Amino acid sequence: MTIAKLASLGAIALGFALAPASAAELKAYPNANDIAPPLTHIEKYAPVLEGSQGPAIGEKGFAVEDFGNGAFFVTEGVYQVLFVRTDDGLILVDAPPNIGQKLLAAAEEIAPGEPITHLIYSHPHIDHIGFASGIIEAFPDVVTVAHQETADNLARAKDPARPAPATVFEGVGNVFPLETGGQTLELRYPGPNHQDGNIEIWHPDSNTLMLVDVVFPGWMMWRRLALAEDIPGTFDVIQDINQRYDFDNLVAGHVGKPGTKADVDLQVEFMIDLHNAAGAALGSVKPGEGVDPADFANPWGVFDNYIDRVVVECVNALTPKWQDKMSGFDVFIYDQCMAMEQSLRVDGPSLRG
């Protein structure tokens, strides 16, 4: 028998000897919360809270809400877009594939026989603009508009579903007015946040603000702080918008209902509590406690154990106050604590005063 074969037999024998515990034998941390951690089969999630649902979605598969002065909110229950009616047709902000063809039906309902003249991309993510090609196919003269960061991202992506925008504006913090057919939208890039290029879209005539993937009205944020590319930047933006804009309606991109300033305030409060809970846990939990000494040569293992215990502390601290304040709290709270503690360790504090 060759040495290689001997070695591989040895590895197999060792594998059997040190096989990890089966799923049934896996133990929770001693002080773990009742909320099931990730990768656990959950028989039933906590009930959706009253008031978290949006307008009823009928047979046509989408709902339209008139915000007045030409602004219309459209949702199929999970994604949201904004239409603005002008003298020449419609401006559409975002084209989520989940709504897809229903966007064309919604346009026809809002402005029968009128074209979509402008399509604004809030940011490059596929789930929000992946039906751009469908809009362009239906209205070949549509003018696509986005920030330079979004244009750069799409140039790299080379995705036929998300063509590069025809009109691009640049800069951080300045306002780009889009004036067409008697309507004005003000576009502004506040700097890095959920994704580079993610912009604020302000329609002053209806007091409507659109900002996507930052606020989740009535709901826990999507997992890992909604996949924020820049967590401190996301904190900056959400803490700024209630002061900057006097809005009555927030088109947040997700969940069924539009948002209000109260939804923003509630989520800011949650994010501050999350920041503080993760920070406190990072300070109180001791690395290495309870780790098998045989694992001390495995820094990934030691840190996995440490991070798990930090997350358990963070979840425990937030659950009593927050579990009945936002739908889906139990679904993603572990993800939020993990994202926050990781950001605190590599980005530093997100509450920068």
Ligand SMILES: [Zn+2]
């Ligand atoms: Zn996104």
